[in-house]
Every structure is written in structure tokens, then in C-alpha cells.
Amino acid sequence: MENSKNKFSNWLKNSITARMMVVGFLLLILLIPLEFVKELIRERAVRQAEVVSEINGKWGNNVLISGPIIKIPYKVLKEETNFNEKDKTYYPTTSEIIKYAYFFPDSLKIDSDVDANTRERSIYESVVFTASIAMKGTFPKIDFSALDILPENIVWEKATVLIKTSNLRGIKTTPSVRINSLDLAMTPQYSRDFLNTIQSGFIENAQELFLNENKFSFNLKINGSESLRFLPIGKETDVSMRSNWNSPSFDGNFLPEDTDNTIKKEGFTAQWRILQINRQFEQQFSEKLPDLKEFSFGTKFIVPVDDYQKSERTAKYGFMVIGLTLLVFLLIQLVSHIYIHPFQYVMIGLALVMFYTLLISISEHSDFFMAYMVAAAAVLALITIYSRAILNGWKFPMLICASLASLYGFIYVIIQLENYALLVGSIGLFVILGIIMFASRKIDWNNG
Structure with missing residues (x-):
């Protein structure tokens, strides 16, 4: 029995397929808190509409x-x-x-x-x-x-x-x-x-x-x-x-x-x-x-800027941000042969989800750009410092920080666009896919 447990544990640690399955499963689990955040944004938007309607009703519709x-x-x-x-x-x-x-x-x-x-x-x-x-x-x-x-x-x-x-x-x-x-x-x-x-x-x-x-x-x-x-x-x-x-x-x-x-x-x-x-x-x-x-x-x-609408649009890219970030950690794990525990993946994913709660709460008291910058900087600092403890050095954490900063910057540009959002988003995703394919070309995928 003990031997079977050891074999399964070794398979999880050493098998590329197993690690990909674990990361994929954790990604699906992290969609649950992400949906809670989206619902929170919708509730705050409805509350805003109710207050605005009350103000307008007293002044004149x-x-x-x-x-x-x-x-x-x-x-x-x-x-x-x-x-x-x-x-x-x-x-x-x-x-x-x-x-x-x-x-x-x-x-x-x-x-x-x-x-x-x-x-x-x-x-x-x-x-x-x-x-x-x-x-x-x-x-x-x-x-x-x-x-x-x-x-x-x-x-x-x-x-x-x-x-x-x-x-x-x-x-x-x-x-x-x-x-x-x-x-x-x-x-x-x-x-x-x-x-x-x-x-x-x-x-x-x-x-x-x-x-x-x-x-x-x-x-x-x-x-x-x-x-x-x-x-x-x-x-x-x-x-x-x-x-x-x-x-x-x-x-x-x-x-x-x-x-x-x-x-x-x-x-x-x-x-x-x-x-x-x-x-x-x-x-x-x-x-x-x-x-x-x-x-x-x-x-x-x-009102020229609807921060709740922008927050909701930002949250729609949450799946992509979490998925790409976990994928970067997975690729680093495969290249460096440093074991990352599933619990650590969950902590990283929850930190990424916290970005959206920070964004909506800060934007209610500041302009959207400042809220976006503060929320992104806080999450980047948290994940960079945490990954420093996981990856035993600054090389990979700085790579993660740069990748995540680029991703947040790319998303901010997209949500500011209207007529060209789809075009810019499609080109950006194509470039990201190309970078991932290039970075993973030397990984030995035979260790399944």
C-alpha cells in the first residue's frame, strides 16, 4: 500500500502529463472565486444604477x-x-x-x-x-x-x-x-x-x-x-x-x-x-x-467613464490571465525541474483573483487608471516575492513579473479600445501563443 502511494506521488512529481492535469484542474477550480468576483461587480453596478435612479427621481428624470x-x-x-x-x-x-x-x-x-x-x-x-x-x-x-x-x-x-x-x-x-x-x-x-x-x-x-x-x-x-x-x-x-x-x-x-x-x-x-x-x-x-x-x-x-463596466470587461479576461500565469509557472517548473506544490499554484491563482476585488474597491474611491495601477502593482509584488521563495532565486520571479506586467498592460489597452478591441486582442493572443510555442520548443515532452 505504501509502495503504491509512493509510486503515485512520484508520478505526480515527475510526469509532465500529471502536472499538466493538476494545473488544468486547479485552473477550473479557480474559476469559482473568479465568478464570485464577477457577480460582485454586477451587484455593485446594480447598486450604482439604483442610487443614480433615486438621485434623478428627486431632481427630475x-x-x-x-x-x-x-x-x-x-x-x-x-x-x-x-x-x-x-x-x-x-x-x-x-x-x-x-x-x-x-x-x-x-x-x-x-x-x-x-x-x-x-x-x-x-x-x-x-x-x-x-x-x-x-x-x-x-x-x-x-x-x-x-x-x-x-x-x-x-x-x-x-x-x-x-x-x-x-x-x-x-x-x-x-x-x-x-x-x-x-x-x-x-x-x-x-x-x-x-x-x-x-x-x-x-x-x-x-x-x-x-x-x-x-x-x-x-x-x-x-x-x-x-x-x-x-x-x-x-x-x-x-x-x-x-x-x-x-x-x-x-x-x-x-x-x-x-x-x-x-x-x-x-x-x-x-x-x-x-x-x-x-x-x-x-x-x-x-x-x-x-x-x-x-x-x-x-x-x-x-458620465464619460463607467468604472463598473470597465471592471467587468477586465474580469472577462480573468480566465486568460490565470491560465497564462499558471502555464508560465508550469513551463518554469518543467525547465528548472523545481517542484511546485498544487497548494502553491492555488495561492498564486487566488492572488490573481484578488486583483479584481482590489480593482473594483479602489476604483470606487479613485479614477480607474489609478485603481488599475495600484491593484496590478500589489498583485505583481505579491506574486514576485512569493515566487522568489518557491523558485530559489530572482531569475524566474523577474521573468514572471515582466510577463504578468505585460499581460496587465495589454488588457488595459484592450479595455480602453472600442472599435479595435477585437482586432488588437486577436493579434495580442496570437503573439502570446507564438511566445509560448517558442519557449516550450526544447522541453522534453516524452517524460509523460
Whole structure:
């Protein structure tokens, strides 16, 4: 029995195949704590999203706003047939139903100045803004003929003007719409439509007013976060946006005109011009407004560096880092004939896993580059000193230190890239494979 144990122990120590199997098994075992680290990163990212959402909710969420829309009710006669129980006969009845017609501006010009800054809570931060929005344009002469509505059925005395927005909470000034010289105070209205509604009171002499073209203007100051977007409801919609934020992300159904879009260190300016032919809806609707959010456009105000996303991308290379490092130790063991115990492989692997916990914890209190450098330096120092005790000298530990430093540097470059990450990563892995093949060419693999 004792002889069998000695034979198995000698086989583990002397057989290349056995040592490769042990290292491969330990690599798989080390994936367990690596997955725990990845889950920790995801949990911290979710926590960040919750805190940011709470900050934004109190300040004001994303802002989506339309220009002024004319809303005019009209009567529709509805004929029904009812059954009389007494004489057992059917008789027709006519009832009157109120519906609404909506008319969009011919021209809509929007100027917005956005003052953006960050709000912090503990270690988390969110981008919030205060936008000063000025709208002006012209309403067309109202024509119901295209909607097949008879003039006698129009309820002119109950005509109103409304504006759609996603963020009532963030409004910081009492809004009013001026049509020619008439000022209309706006109040919130209950709505089941696609956005919240602020609406004027009934407009006096609406028939006389809206049977001609009219100029309008509207000013609003509003707090928001995440994004500021507009609906292109004018036949011609011109939007300009200026902000002190230097990391905008233009999104939505339309992008700014390249000739007018500039992003500088002190902020950005952007301009859009959208014509009716560019979007797929009419200038007037009957019965109800459709959901037009899909045609919105504007700007997202984003934090330029998401450290949790970078940490997660870094952790995805954890398998490669651990695998290559253990492979380097295995090759050194085969070349130098120094026995490395499986426990020592586990300690080295756990030190490599600790890099990711150090990275995420330090990055929450510092910038990502500094966190990466500190975490990498700590792990390099630990593994170098530990391998000095294992390998009885400085030659191989310094080789390991240089290899691991190069690997960490290579990964940092990859995670900074976006469009060329796959290309650079593929070339880098090809070079690493070539180096390993070259280094292992003189190893006697016959001692299996």
C-alpha cells in the first residue's frame, strides 16, 4: 500500500502529463472565486444604477417635450337602435359625442441652453441638468375639411393649447404660451396619452383667432437628468442646443447636422433640422394623439467613464490571465525541474483573483487608471516575492513579473479600445501563443 502511494506521488512529481492535469484542474477550480468576483461587480453596478435612479427621481428624470399643439373639440352624432320592452319594438336614437382634433405648428424653432453638473451620493454620481427652453413658431390657418368635420359641429369656445412632456416634476417656472399678444396660462391635466399634458384654459374668440395664421412663443425652465429630447411636430422643426457638458451622446431618430455640431472641452453645441418629409406622421389628427415618442431626438448627458463596466470587461479576461500565469509557472517548473506544490499554484491563482476585488474597491474611491495601477502593482509584488521563495532565486520571479506586467498592460489597452478591441486582442493572443510555442520548443515532452 505504501509502495503504491509512493509510486503515485512520484508520478505526480515527475510526469509532465500529471502536472499538466493538476494545473488544468486547479485552473477550473479557480474559476469559482473568479465568478464570485464577477457577480460582485454586477451587484455593485446594480447598486450604482439604483442610487443614480433615486438621485434623478428627486431632481427630475429624463425630459421629453413637444411644442404647442392646438386642441379643438367637435361633435359627432352617434345613431343607435334600442329595444322597447313595452311595445316590443325597435326605435332609433341619436346621441352627441365630443371628440377632439389636434393641429401641429407649421414652423417650430427651439433654442435650449443646458447647464449640466454632477450630483454625488456616497461613492456614486449622476449627471443632472437645468434646461432653459425657448420655443417659437407659427400655427397654420385651421382647416377641418381634411378631417371631414362640418363647421357647425366644431366647438370653438372650448379650444385649448397643450404641450406634452415626460417630466412635470422638473418644471421650475409657471409655463404660459403666447399666441400673438394673447398669454395662455398652462396647468397640468390628467391624461392617458403617451406623455403628461399641460394645457391652457378655454381660448376666447378662438374661431376668429385660429382661422388665421398665428405666431406663438413659449418659455420653460426645467430640471432633468439622463437626456433632453424633443418631438419634431413642426412642418419645419429647427432645434439648437448648447451646454457646458463635454460628453454628450446624441440619440433618437435624428442626429445633429455635422456642420453645426461641435464638442469641445468647455461644452458642446448642436443643431437639428427636421422636415415633415423626414418623419412619418401628419400635421393634424382627429379623436386622439398617437404615440410619437419613437420620433424623438436629442442628447444624453452621460458620465464619460463607467468604472463598473470597465471592471467587468477586465474580469472577462480573468480566465486568460490565470491560465497564462499558471502555464508560465508550469513551463518554469518543467525547465528548472523545481517542484511546485498544487497548494502553491492555488495561492498564486487566488492572488490573481484578488486583483479584481482590489480593482473594483479602489476604483470606487479613485479614477480607474489609478485603481488599475495600484491593484496590478500589489498583485505583481505579491506574486514576485512569493515566487522568489518557491523558485530559489530572482531569475524566474523577474521573468514572471515582466510577463504578468505585460499581460496587465495589454488588457488595459484592450479595455480602453472600442472599435479595435477585437482586432488588437486577436493579434495580442496570437503573439502570446507564438511566445509560448517558442519557449516550450526544447522541453522534453516524452517524460509523460
